[in-house]
Amino acid sequence: MIAKLGDIAEFTNGGAWSDREYTETGIPVVKVTNLKNGTVDLTEINYIPESSLDKYGRHLLRKGDLVIATVGSHPNLVASAAGRATIIPSIAEGALLNQNALCLRTNSEILHQGYLGYLGKSDLFQGYVKSVGRGAANQVRIALGLIKEFSFDLPPLPTQRKIANILSAYDDLIENNLKRIKLLEEKAFLRYKQIAKEEKLEKHTLSDFGDIITGKTPSTTIADYFGDDVPFIKTPDMHNQIFIEHTDQMLSELGAKSQEKKFLPPLSLCVSCIGTAGVIGITSKPSQTNQQINSIVFDEPKNVYFFYALMSQMKEQLDALGSNGSTFTNVNKNKFENMEVFVPNQKTLNEFAEEFEDLFKLILTLQKRNNKLREARDILLPRLMSGQIEV
Numbered sequence: 001m002i003a004k005l006g007d008i009a010e011f012t013n014g015g016a017w018s019d020r021e022y023t024e025t026g027i028p029v030v031k032v033t034n035l036k037n038g039t040v041d042l043t044e045i046n047y048i049p050e051s052s053l054d055k056y057g058r059h060l061l062r063k064g065d066l067v068i069a070t071v072g073s074h075p076n077l078v079a080s081a082a083g084r085a086t087i088i089p090s091i092a093e094g095a096l097l098n099q100n101a102l103c104l105r106t107n108s109e110i111l112h113q114g115y116l117g118y119l120g121k122s123d124l125f126q127g128y129v130k131s132v133g134r135g136a137a138n139q140v141r142i143a144l145g146l147i148k149e150f151s152f153d154l155p156p157l158p159t160q161r162k163i164a165n166i167l168s169a170y171d172d173l174i175e176n177n178l179k180r181i182k183l184l185e186e187k188a189f190l191r192y193k194q195i196a197k198e199e200k201l202e203k204h205t206l207s208d209f210g211d212i213i214t215g216k217t218p219s220t221t222i223a224d225y226f227g228d229d230v231p232f233i234k235t236p237d238m239h240n241q242i243f244i245e246h247t248d249q250m251l252s253e254l255g256a257k258s259q260e261k262k263f264l265p266p267l268s269l270c271v272s273c274i275g276t277a278g279v280i281g282i283t284s285k286p287s288q289t290n291q292q293i294n295s296i297v298f299d300e301p302k303n304v305y306f307f308y309a310l311m312s313q314m315k316e317q318l319d320a321l322g323s324n325g326s327t328f329t330n331v332n333k334n335k336f337e338n339m340e341v342f343v344p345n346q347k348t349l350n351e352f353a354e355e356f357e358d359l360f361k362l363i364l365t366l367q368k369r370n371n372k373l374r375e376a377r378d379i380l381l382p383r384l385m386s387g388q389i390e391v
Contacts, residue, residue, distance in 0.1 A: 006148025008108035009116060013070075013144065014097040015059035022046045027053065028095040030061065032069045035084060035101065036239045038121075038374075039178075040092040043239070048096055056096055061103065063093040064113050066120040068129065070142045071100035075130040079236040079248055082140035083129035085120035089175050102144060112157060114164025122385045124152060155387070162391040163384045170377035177366045177373075184363050185242060188356050192309035195352070199344045207337035209307070210298040214333040215289030216262050218255045225255030231287040235272040238281035242308070243364045244270065245284055245371060262288045267301040270294075271311055273331035277322055278315030282308060284364060294336040302353035305360055310341060 014032075022029070026047035034041050048056060061067070065088040072082035097103050104120065106113045119125055128150050133140040155163075206212065215233070218225040226232075230251040237247045256263065264270070264287050272279040274292040282304055289295060298304055321339060322331035331339075343349070383389040 001154050002151055003110070003154040004148070005104075005150040005152070008106065008111045008154075009104050010107040011144060011148065012058060012097070012103045012105075014099045014101040014103070015056045016099045017048065017052075017056070021048055021052065023049050026050050028092075029098050030067075030092055030095045030101075031098040032071060032100040035067065035069055035086045036079065036236065037241075038084075038086060039089055039240060040086060040095075041239050042091060059096045059098075059103075061088050061092055061095050061097055062105075063088055063090045064117060066104040066113075066117045067097065068102045068104065068120060068142070068147065069100065070102050070144070070147075072140055073138050074140060075133075077248075081130065082133050082135075082142050083126060085117075085126065087117040087121070087171065089171075091175075091179075102147065110154065110157060112160040112164055114168055115160035118164060118167050118381060118385065119152070121381060123382050124385065125150060159391060166384060166391065167377055167381060170373050170380075174370050174373050174377075177370050181242065181363050181366050184359050188305065188309050188359060189312065191352065191355065192306065192313075195344055195348060196342070199348055201342035201344055204341055204343050205338050206296060206341060209300075209303055209343075210296050212333055212337040213262060213264060213268075213289075213295045213297060214336075215291050215293045215295070216259050217290045218251065218258050222255070225252055225258060226250065227252030227255065229253045230256040231283075231285060233270055233281070233283075233287055233289040233293060235276055235279050235292055238270060238272065238279045241367060242282060242360075243284040243367055244281040244287065245364075245367050247287075251288060256288055259288070264288065264295050264297060265301075267298065267304045269296045269298070269304050269307050269311065271296075271318070271336070273318065273322065273329070273336055275329060277318040277329040277331060278311075280308060280311050282360075294331065294333060300349075302357060303349055305356045306343075306349050306352045308360075310343070314339075314341075 026049045029046045029048055030040055067086045067088060069082055069084050073080040075081045106116055129142050132146040133142045135141050228250045231247040232249045232251045233244055233247055237244055264283050266283050266285055268283045270281045270289055270293050272292055273294045318331055319329050321335050322329040
């Protein structure tokens with residue numbers, strides 16, 4: 001049967017509140033900027049006091065909700081595009097949805113919530129919402145009324161359940177692996193904090209431990225500089241992945257060779273230093289970055305594990321270092337390489353590497369496993385939704 005989305009789902013816009021209402025603890029707030037890579041990134045989160053729940057309770061999220069970013073960039077910028085869809089995972093259940101995003105839930109016996117979530121990610125729906133977006137390249141807005149007008153062929157409820165169960169099995173495995181990765185990362189952070197508290201630390205600069213490389217973007221007027229050969233890392237690529245396995249953009253071999261001195265070997269540490277400072281990631285393969293990122297190529301590669309934990313705590317210092325009296329952070333290469341850090345002796349660094357090298361290797365293995373699960377799910381999704389594969 002042909003159904004109109006506005007007839008079988010309820011729509012709740014994200015809530016609007018002032019920055020003055022945010023607190024250090026309370027109910028987490030999911031902003032449109034937290035919707036990254038198909039999931040919810042809670043690493044940079046604001047909170048609303050629990051006393052405000054009576055006022056804002058209608059914006060609480062449930063696991064399985066479909067959330068659509070109604071404001072964002074042009075569809076070509078996939079990571080921040082207006083219309084991108086997120087199925088709320090368990091880690092974001094009970095959070096509040098902020099403005100510029102829309103929560104969709106079934107309100108009909110003929111529409112399964114799990115199916116609705118994957119409908120939002122389907123090529124059919126994504127093509128529609130991005131076609132009705134209006135605005136400039138960096139500020140596209142999608143009207144609620146137009147989303148309600150989306151019409152589609154709705155299969156019988158048993159078929160919807162089967163499709164949702166097949167696809168959610170992949171997402172459940174992905175979410176479990178992400179939880180394992182978080183626990184492993186936290187173990188490294190706890191050991192770092194113990195060392196920082198109990199060991200004698202020495203003052204160094206970052207350049208004492210390796211070469212500092214500031215990234216660069218090859219000429220965008222030469223199309224042949226971009227292809228599928230070398231990962232080209234930007235700050236959004238470092239969200240939700242400790243090892244930078246996937247990037248939205250790749251360089252060709254020609255493009256990478258045009259700036260050969262910008263190559264980063266595996267086990268380099270990338271740190272965002274312009275705009276949003278303090279986002280970090282580890283290279284897993286030869287890569288290059290754009291100019292917003294400074295990277296450390298370590299003299300002793302295994303030091304990357306300790307410095308990953310250390311630099312994860314340095315956002316405030318980076319913001320202060322790059323403030324220049326303005327709200328826009330800019331930590332240039334000179335400031336970054338001369339940034340002071342307090343580090344234990346090499347013996348302790350070696351012991352940390354020995355203790356956590358296998359842990360980080362397991363994290364990389366789990367990330368690779370998740371990438372394969374996503375690939376398999378994304379191959380199945382359009383075929384199941386279009387009826388190409390019968391269930």
